[in-house]
Amino acid sequence: MITIFDYGAGNLRSVQNTLDEIGAEYELVRDAAGLERATKIILPGVGHFGQMLRSLDEMQVRDALISQIRKDVPFLGICLGLQGLFESSPEAPGQRGLGIFPGEVQRFDDTARVPHMGWNNVTPVKTSKLLAGLPGSPFLYFAHSYYVPVVEQTAAICTYSVPCTAILESGNTFGVQCHPEKSGPLGLAIVRNFVSL
Numbered sequence: 001m002i003t004i005f006d007y008g009a010g011n012l013r014s015v016q017n018t019l020d021e022i023g024a025e026y027e028l029v030r031d032a033a034g035l036e037r038a039t040k041i042i043l044p045g046v047g048h049f050g051q052m053l054r055s056l057d058e059m060q061v062r063d064a065l066i067s068q069i070r071k072d073v074p075f076l077g078i079c080l081g082l083q084g085l086f087e088s089s090p091e092a093p094g095q096r097g098l099g100i101f102p103g104e105v106q107r108f109d110d111t112a113r114v115p116h117m118g119w120n121n122v123t124p125v126k127t128s129k130l131l132a133g134l135p136g137s138p139f140l141y142f143a144h145s146y147y148v149p150v151v152e153q154t155a156a157i158c159t160y161s162v163p164c165t166a167i168l169e170s171g172n173t174f175g176v177q178c179h180p181e182k183s184g185p186l187g188l189a190i191v192r193n194f195v196s197l
Contacts, residue, residue: 002026002195003038005065007055009047014181015078022188024195032064040195041068044181045080049105049146050092052080062098069100074172076194079144082168082175091146100173101153105146112161114145120158122166122178128155129197130167130174130190138186140166140178147177172197 004015006028019026026042029035043065045052056062069075069085077085086097089105097105108114121137131138140158147164150157158166158177168175174194180187 001038002040002042003029003034004042004044005035005061006030007043007052007059009051009055011044011046011078011179011181014179015042015044018181018188018191019195022192022195024191030059032059032061035061035064035068038068038073040074040197041065041076042194043075043077043081043084045078045082045084047080048091049080049083049089049097050095052084053092053095053097056084066098066100069098069173072172074194074197075174076191077175078181079177079179082165082177083146083148085168085173085175086148089146101151101168101170103149103151106149106164107146108161115143116145116147116160117143120160120178122156122158124156124167125150126155128167128169130169130176130193131156132193134186134189140180140183140186140190142178143182144177148175 153170155169156167180190
C-alpha cells in the first residue's frame with residue numbers, strides 16, 4: 001500500500017488527486033505503525049523545515065521513517081520532503097534533518113528573486129527512473145526559497161541563479177524539488193513512474 005504521511009501540513013489534497021488520477025491506491029497515515037506497514041512512502045512538503053521536522057518528532061515517527069528509508073522501502077519526498085533528507089537547513093538553525101544524506105540545504109542568495117516560483121526546465125545529469133519516458137528537459141513547477149545543492153545523488157538539476165538538485169535518486173530513495181502534483185501531465189508521469197517501481 002502506498003502511504004502518504006500526514007504531518008499536519010503538506011499539500012495532501014493535490015497529492016491525493018494525483019494518485020486518484022493515475023488510479024493508485026493509497027492511505028493517509030499519521031503514526032509509526034502506518035509507516036512500518038507501508039510498501040511505498042510519499043512525504044509531501046509545504047511550509048517550514050523546522051516545523052516539519054518538529055512535527056515528525058512530536059508524532060514520534062522519525063525513527064520509523066528513517067528505518068523504512070534505510071530498508072530501501074521506496075520513498076518519495078516532495079519539495080520540503082526532499083530537503084528533510086539532509087542534515088540541516090538555515091531555515092531552522094539547530095534543527096536536525098533526517099540525515100539520510102550528508103550536507104546542508106542552502107538559501108538562494110540576494111541575487112535571486114525568492115521564492116523561486118513558477119515553471120522551469122529540469123535537466124537530467126544521469127539516468128533517472130522518475131524521468132523515464134519524459135521529454136529530455138521537462139518543464140516542471142517549483143515553489144521554494146531553499147534548495148539542495150548538486151550532490152552525488154542528484155539525478156537532474158534546475159538552474160535558478162545557481163544549479164540545484166531538482167531530482168534526487170539513490171536506490172529506492174527519491175526526492176523532487178519541483179511539485180509534480182502541480183506540474184500537469186509531466187508531473188503525473190513522474191508520480192506514475194514512482195508508483196510503478
